[in-house]
Amino acid sequence: MSKTDDVFQRRLQKHHDELKWLYMELYHNDSMFAELCTNLYQYYKERRQALKKRDEKREQDPDWFKRNDMLGMMLYIDNFAGNLQGVRQKLPYLSSCNVNCIHLMPFLDTPKGRSDGGYAVADFRKVRPDLGTMEELAGLADMCHKRDMNLCMDFVMNHTSEEHEWAVRARAGEGEYMSRYFFYDSYEIPGRYEQTVPQVFPTTAPGNFTYLPDIGHYVMTTFYPYQWDLNYANPRVFNEMMYNFLFFANQGMDIIRIDAVPYIWKELGTKCRNLPQVHTIVRMMRMIGEIVCPSVALLGEVVMEPEKVAPYFGTVEKPECHMLYNVTTMASTWNCVATKDVRLLQQQMEIVNRLPKQYTFLNYLRCHDDIGWGLDYGFLRKWGMEEVPHKRFLNDYFRGRVEGSVSRGELYNDDPVTRDARFCGTTASMCGVESAEFEGSKEKLDEAVRLDVMLHAYMLAQSGIPMLYSGDEIGQVNDYSYKENPDKAEDSRYIHRGRFRWELAEKRQDAASMQGRIFAALDKLETIRREEKVFGASSDVHVYYVHNDSVLCILREQEGERFFGIFNFSDGEQTAWMQEDGEYTDLLSGEKILLKDVRIAGHDFYWIKGRR
Numbered sequence: 001m002s003k004t005d006d007v008f009q010r011r012l013q014k015h016h017d018e019l020k021w022l023y024m025e026l027y028h029n030d031s032m033f034a035e036l037c038t039n040l041y042q043y044y045k046e047r048r049q050a051l052k053k054r055d056e057k058r059e060q061d062p063d064w065f066k067r068n069d070m071l072g073m074m075l076y077i078d079n080f081a082g083n084l085q086g087v088r089q090k091l092p093y094l095s096s097c098n099v100n101c102i103h104l105m106p107f108l109d110t111p112k113g114r115s116d117g118g119y120a121v122a123d124f125r126k127v128r129p130d131l132g133t134m135e136e137l138a139g140l141a142d143m144c145h146k147r148d149m150n151l152c153m154d155f156v157m158n159h160t161s162e163e164h165e166w167a168v169r170a171r172a173g174e175g176e177y178m179s180r181y182f183f184y185d186s187y188e189i190p191g192r193y194e195q196t197v198p199q200v201f202p203t204t205a206p207g208n209f210t211y212l213p214d215i216g217h218y219v220m221t222t223f224y225p226y227q228w229d230l231n232y233a234n235p236r237v238f239n240e241m242m243y244n245f246l247f248f249a250n251q252g253m254d255i256i257r258i259d260a261v262p263y264i265w266k267e268l269g270t271k272c273r274n275l276p277q278v279h280t281i282v283r284m285m286r287m288i289g290e291i292v293c294p295s296v297a298l299l300g301e302v303v304m305e306p307e308k309v310a311p312y313f314g315t316v317e318k319p320e321c322h323m324l325y326n327v328t329t330m331a332s333t334w335n336c337v338a339t340k341d342v343r344l345l346q347q348q349m350e351i352v353n354r355l356p357k358q359y360t361f362l363n364y365l366r367c368h369d370d371i372g373w374g375l376d377y378g379f380l381r382k383w384g385m386e387e388v389p390h391k392r393f394l395n396d397y398f399r400g401r402v403e404g405s406v407s408r409g410e411l412y413n414d415d416p417v418t419r420d421a422r423f424c425g426t427t428a429s430m431c432g433v434e435s436a437e438f439e440g441s442k443e444k445l446d447e448a449v450r451l452d453v454m455l456h457a458y459m460l461a462q463s464g465i466p467m468l469y470s471g472d473e474i475g476q477v478n479d480y481s482y483k484e485n486p487d488k489a490e491d492s493r494y495i496h497r498g499r500f501r502w503e504l505a506e507k508r509q510d511a512a513s514m515q516g517r518i519f520a521a522l523d524k525l526e527t528i529r530r531e532e533k534v535f536g537a538s539s540d541v542h543v544y545y546v547h548n549d550s551v552l553c554i555l556r557e558q559e560g561e562r563f564f565g566i567f568n569f570s571d572g573e574q575t576a577w578m579q580e581d582g583e584y585t586d587l588l589s590g591e592k593i594l595l596k597d598v599r600i601a602g603h604d605f606y607w608i609k610g611r612r
């Protein structure tokens with residue numbers, strides 16, 4: 001046995017018993033487990049030397065992804081740079097944005113017009129031809145690694161496209177492939193599922209099943225009708241999907257985003273969300289990664305209420321995901337922008353701050369999806385805010401239909417029954433950049449930029465890893481051109497998935513332009529965040545109460561050093577009522593500042609450092 005085999009054996013030994021136990025619990029299938037183990041070794045052997053080195057390094061430094069220089073950006077390859085080669089050429093631009101983690105939005109082969117933005121994968125081993133090839137992807141990963149950058153991709157594991165080979169063979173009646181999905185020859189069982197399973201896209205894709213008239217069967221389609229849910233109760237599905245995961249790890253991915261993971265296990269009579277078997281599968285995936293490719297981190301996409309999210313970290317002894325989206329905090333942030341009242345955000349941050357420090361959240365203001373108003377309504381009810389009318393208020397507010405609102409955007413999946421609409425728009429449009437530019441008002445544009453920068457400053461001060469949305473660094477506004485494309489017109493999420501406007505990005509060099517102001521402000525904040533150790537993952541993060549419901553204050557403490565981020569969510573001047581002794585410096589201006597009843601202009605903020 002070679003030395004490298006020793007490495008594999010050591011890692012396998014560490015996890016073998018638990019992995020086998022969990023596998024048998026789900027599948028009771030020795031030969032499939034043996035096949036899995038053989039393949040783990042195969043993928044390990046095929047892993048490039050450079051990646052094995054990365055594995056070794058990160059085994060020694062398991063907190064690599066928590067460092068305060070980590071800054072992500074999510075982008076669509078075609079919108080941003082045409083294709084993979086284009087992204088390669090734009091790496092210097094991303095470095096100039098301080099970004100060292102690039103999340104490439106779905107890029108695998110997908111049928112045009114029936115793709116859900118790439119989330120309907122037709123071939124897990126093939127890049128969409130207009131974007132490039134698998135070799136180019138691996139080449140990009142190498143190049144990123146040389147520049148000390150990380151690459152992240154989506155692993156769409158809940159479903160495949162109806163054009164995936166398995167689906168095509170299932171539709172042709174091959175039993176072996178039908179068993180990889182959920183097929184029913186009558187509506188009886190689908191009907192029973194529909195009684196308990198909620199809907200993801202109630203208006204754009206109602207129901208959880210699709211009837212296939214050509215073969216007289218129903219197939220389960222939780223998302224769009226062309227996204228067929230995989231049946232993870234079939235060990236063949238689990239094994240093959242793990243091979244796909246390892247295949248991507250071997251292309252050089254650093255972070256794998258497991259898409260829609262709460263949905264992967266289905267059980268009649270339940271909501272088919274967050275079932276215990278989902279956690280078994282994620283735990284097995286974590287161990288498989290640690291055996292074959294320990295430098296790869298799992299990012300769970302769990303867009304659920306807070307009590308459902310944290311369990312996806314697993315326990316400290318038996319971890320599942322390395323990182324999770326801080327989704328409730330994101331939605332609560334926008335709620336506070338609309339209400340100018342930060343109490344909900346304070347309470348949400350308290351919940352997050354109480355979790356073990358090992359748990360790392362990915363913070364963001366906007367992403368490619370809509371904002372679902374998943375807020376703590378039990379808490380809001382104390383001030384008379386009921387769920388349905390409050391959601392209506394938020395949607396009206398952000399569409400600019402409420403007195404004083406400067407936001408612009410559109411509804412998404414306005415469910416006629418539950419009136420549970422969600423919202424789409426870019427950060428800049430939600431902050432008023434679009435309406436100010438339309439009106440040609442310099443004053444309103446100043447206010448919009450201030451709010452936009454304040455929200456970024458707040459996001460960068462949270463505990464966890466910040467993830468920017470491409471275009472936000474130059475204040476890119478909504479793009480309405482999707483309405484002219486019949487493949488996209490029905491899905492308002494495309495309003496914030498527009499082409500990156502390089503011609504506007506040019507203006508970032510001009511300090512007086514809107515683009516230049518946002519770009520320079522973010523650059524400064526990101527640089528401070530990277531350089532100051534008070535932003536380190538081990539610092540204590542608290543909500544600090546300043547007795548003003550419009551002002552949020554985050555306190556970070558590390559080895560005697562203290563950082564205060566004070567954010568005014570109202571448009572008028574406010575006072576942060578506080579009395580702190582000691583020496584403090586405004587990190588942005590470099591000037592000394594007294595932490596005694598600090599006055600802050602509307603939508604402005606302070607980043608302050610000092611000692612007691």
Ligand code: GLC
Nearest residue numbers: 116117119156223259260369
């Ligand atoms: C995830 C993606 C979303 C997609 C869905 C179905 O939630 O973020 O864009 O529609 O999965 O794959």
